[in-house]
Amino acid sequence: MSDGHRRAQTVIQNILRLTNLLMAGKRVAVLGHEPELAARLRAMGAQTLVTDPAGALHGHRVLPAERALPVADLVVGAKREHLGLLRDGAILATAEPSADLFAVPAGTTAEPSAELLAVPAEPFAGPVGTRVRDGITAYRLDADREVFVLDGAYGPNHGHEASVPDGAYGPDHGHEVSVPDGAYGPEHGREASVLDRAC
Amino acid sequence: MLAGIRDPSLRARGLEKISWARRFMPVLDTIAGQLDLTGRRVGLVLMLEPKTANLALTLRDAGADVIVTCPASEVADDVAAALAHAGVTVLARSDASPADDRDFALRMLREGLDVLVDDGSRVVRLAHAENLLDGLVGAAEETTSGLRPLRVMEDRGELRIPVLAVNDARSKYLFDNVHGTGQSCVMAALDLTGLQLAGEVCVVAGYGYVGQGVARYARALGARVVVSEVEPFAALRAHHEGYEVLPLLDACPEAGLVFSATGVAHTITGEHLRAMRPGAVVAVAGGVPDEVETGDVPPGVTVLAEGECVNCAAAEGNPIEIMDLSLAVQALAVEHLVRRGHAMAHAVHLMPAELDERVARLKLRALGIGLDTPSARQREFLGSGL
Structure with missing residues (x-):
């Protein structure tokens, strides 16, 4: 079985287990080259939004990211540059830890630049997420928009057997989760490999 | 006597799960503002998890005195703790024995319910067997497999309360099942x-x-x-x-x-x-x-x-958006039984079509999905009987 097929099922399992939501009828933006994932999502009843024009031949809606993201209920493979485009309530299955997504990149000042985030810099001056459920952290982007980031739904652990996050909650549970600056070590901040890998 | 819940200290985590579910339950949320169950006592026998907890809270907010019970294998103790803290009587714990579960159900029935919401018709049948039907106006049943024995009871003339077949509402079975x-x-x-x-x-x-x-x-x-x-x-x-x-x-x-x-x-x-x-x-x-x-x-x-x-x-039950529909039907069924149950025959009844359709329309509205309206010429065609 190809990596793409295996990853497709695993990502879908992670998303549904973490959220307890229904896939049918969701508008799902699939960023990056993930044809197997997009096909599986479509077969489960999602309205898939992809950027590759060839996707139209497989029943996907083809849109550039800047038009897909504002309508997407769920975004697979979101990166920092997409934050400014998200709708309120969007759920993100990211290729990088949410800390990476929202934290100030190493080597910059504490004041993130608007160009890096493509969103008003202010909300990220002290990026703080709130744990809303096991494996889900809410980030407020601005007064009108809050987004939810899923832990590891599309992360480097993909392809392995789904680990049920029982007891994953430490004693910090229920408190605000402050983004652990640099807590991820030297690998932290690298480009997401999943998105770039051809499948 | 066994305490109703296993661990009250789990309530913060339970409340989080309930709140997450609520974000995706627009239909129940809308109906919540339209119910009046003041002074009624409602028993819920549903898998005790975040979605059904929102039904319990909705009924509580409508003025009902709500009692929840559920077999041990289907209890989330954190959700149970959150509900108990919110003023719902909870008789459900994941470490209960089958005998405890039965005892919980009997305790709930002895409280004198107006309406019972059941899943699998276990407690409706228990109430019949133990002769604990006094004051019970009617019951709403959630599942296909729960309705089957109730229909057998009806055929034998043994059913002693009206039952609303929530399972058979289109807003329920076309999506939930x-x-x-x-x-x-x-x-x-x-x-x-x-x-x-x-x-x-x-x-x-x-x-x-x-x-x-x-x-x-x-x-x-x-x-x-x-x-x-x-x-x-x-x-x-x-x-x-x-x-x-x-x-x-x-x-x-x-x-x-x-x-x-x-x-x-x-x-x-x-x-x-x-x-x-x-x-x-x-x-x-x-x-x-x-x-x-x-x-x-x-x-x-x-x-x-x-x-x-x-x-x-072994998981969290049905997806949240689906349970929004099913539990909205349940909420409307409870109110319908409270209002009309006294006049209903001791039989299994379908949900009134207008209540069923109300749920479907509310869901479409929440999704932002519009419907067409038949034109005058279409209505004329339909009216001609061809």
Whole structure:
């Protein structure tokens, strides 16, 4: 079985287990080259939004990211540059830890630049997420928009057997989760490999 | 006497889960503002988890005194703690024995309910057997398998209260049974086993609403799906929807994953289990006791969740958006019984069509989906009787 097929099922399992939501009828933006994932999502009843024009031949809606993201209920493979485009309530299955997504990149000042985030810099001056459920952290982007980031739904652990996050909650549970600056070590901040890998 | 909940300190985590679910329950949220159950006592017997907790809170907010009970295997103790803290009487804990569960149900019935919301009709039948029906205006039943024995009781003249068949509302079974149970049972089986479905053979016994959903989601994830049926129309339907149809015993040797979706006891017998290959996994979707005969499982074959409904016993039950519909129907059923139950015959009744449709329209509105209206010429055509 190809990596793409295996990853497709695993990502879908992670998303549904973490959220307890229904896939049918969701508008799902699939960023990056993930044809197997997009096909599986479509077969489960999602309205898939992809950027590759060839996707139209497989029943996907083809849109550039800047038009897909504002309508997407769920975004697979979101990166920092997409934050400014998200709708309120969007759920993100990211290729990088949410800390990476929202934290100030190493080597910059504490004041993130608007160009890096493509969103008003202010909300990220002290990026703080709130744990809303096991494996889900809410980030407020601005007064009108809050987004939810899923832990590891599309992360480097993909392809392995789904680990049920029982007891994953430490004693910090229920408190605000402050983004652990640099807590991820030297690998932290690298480009997401999943998105770039051809499948 | 056993305390009603297992651990009150879990309530913060339970409240989080309840709040997350509420974000995706716009229909129940709308209906919540329109109910009046002041001074009524309502008993809920539903899998105790974040979605049903929102129904309990909705009924409480409408003025009802709410009591919740549920068998141990379907209790989330954190949700139970949050509900108890919110003023709901909870008699449900994950470490209860079957005798405790029965005791909890009896305690709930002795409180003197106006309306009972049941799942599997276990407590409705218990109330009949123990003669605890005084004051009970009626009951609402959530499932296909719970309605079946109630209809048998009705035929025998033994049913002593009106029952609303919430399961048979279109807002419920077209979505909950197909998409809710279908998606969640397939995903629960994969979460529990780590099985990759692509290229696997998945056998689905029973092609009713639940079986159709299980088949659809298993196929969506790349399985080759084989359906087994006893009923000719269901078998033909499966055939036309592109599934291979085989007698169950013939389908077993190839199967990597077998679902029983019949809601009938003794569907998967020892003979079927022995026909399966080592590594085969068996799960129940929907479900009644003994749907899989678990007494003699051969080595190498795994029966998930000890043969109980896999998405309830081993995962979080149906998806939230689906339960928004089903529980909205339940909320309207409770109010309907409170208002009209006294005048209803001791029988199983369908949900009034206008209440059913109200739920569907509210959901469409929440999704931002518009409907067309028949034009004057279309209405004329329809009115002409052609």
